[in-house]
Amino acid sequence: MATISELEKISTQVRRDVLRMIHAVKSGHPGGALGCADFFTVLYNEILIHHPKNFTMEGKNEDIFFLSNGHLSAVWYSTLARCGYFDIKELATFRKLHSRLQGHPTTAEGLEGVRIASGSLGQGLSVGLGAAISKKLNKDNSLIYVLTGDGELQEGQNWEAIMFAGSKKTDNIIAVVDYNGKQIDGPTNSVISLGNLKAKWESFDWTVLEMNGNHIPEVIETLNKAKSLTHKGKPIVILMKTEMGYGVDFMMGTHKWHGQAPSDEQLTNALSQLKETLGDY
Secondary structure, three states, X not given: OOOHHHHHHHHHHHHHHHHHHHHHHOOOOHHHHHXXXXXXXXXXXHHOOOOHHHOOOOOOOOOEEEEOOHHHHHHHHHHHHHHOOOOHHHHHHOOOOOOOOOOOOOOOOOOOOOOOOXXXXXXXHHHHHHHHHHHHHOOOOOOEEEEEEOHHHHOHHXXXXXXXXXXXXXXXXXEEEEEOOEEOOEEHHHHOOOOOHHXXXXXXXXXXXXXXXXXXXXXXXXXXXXXXXXXXXXXXXXXXXXXOOOOOHHHOOOOHHHOOOOOHHHHHHHHHOOOOOOOOO
């Protein structure tokens, strides 16, 4: 078990990785990736039962994570590398021609840790449900985790999946919504209002938890609570409040950094706020 201090050091280094990866190719999505760094750090270092050195696509007898909002790929790649799925030096190939680390995760390149191509929004929860049902059929008690974006919930396929899971009592899945209130074109409430998300999920017979996704102790506590509620007849969802661009003052509080790379000067400024903790790639 890592200490809070150790997890904070990992999440800080992950944020540095994200910024440097995106800056190097002048392309990527830093805002949501920075906001979700604490979640990824806790999930992969404290919560998931997984085997980085013995990765299989089937994931038998281990927990499986699916990233539905695939534009957050940089934070996932950094987390996977820092956990030992592949050499951290490979992060330097992010979004480059023939790289395994494409802008949206893919499977053709055979990157350890990635089981589906994602980033065509709205599909991850459906895939996660398929995997959850497969585990039930195989009498595998490990869990499925899916991360979606709040803007992504404007896609109708999500609600078919949410209705199905509640109806079929798919109680071995934990969905997490990155609830930062922002998407590429502005605040979610201005694009298409999500209304009362808690009430909506509950109406589809999900157990709903809420947490501050930028407070590591709370992330640990809530994810562990979610695990304790699985296999009890209801799917679980966590509405995770995050701040887009968290950790870098000029990136917070705006949707501007959803899909914009920092300039040289901005990178220097950002990295000065995130001190190197584990060594840059």
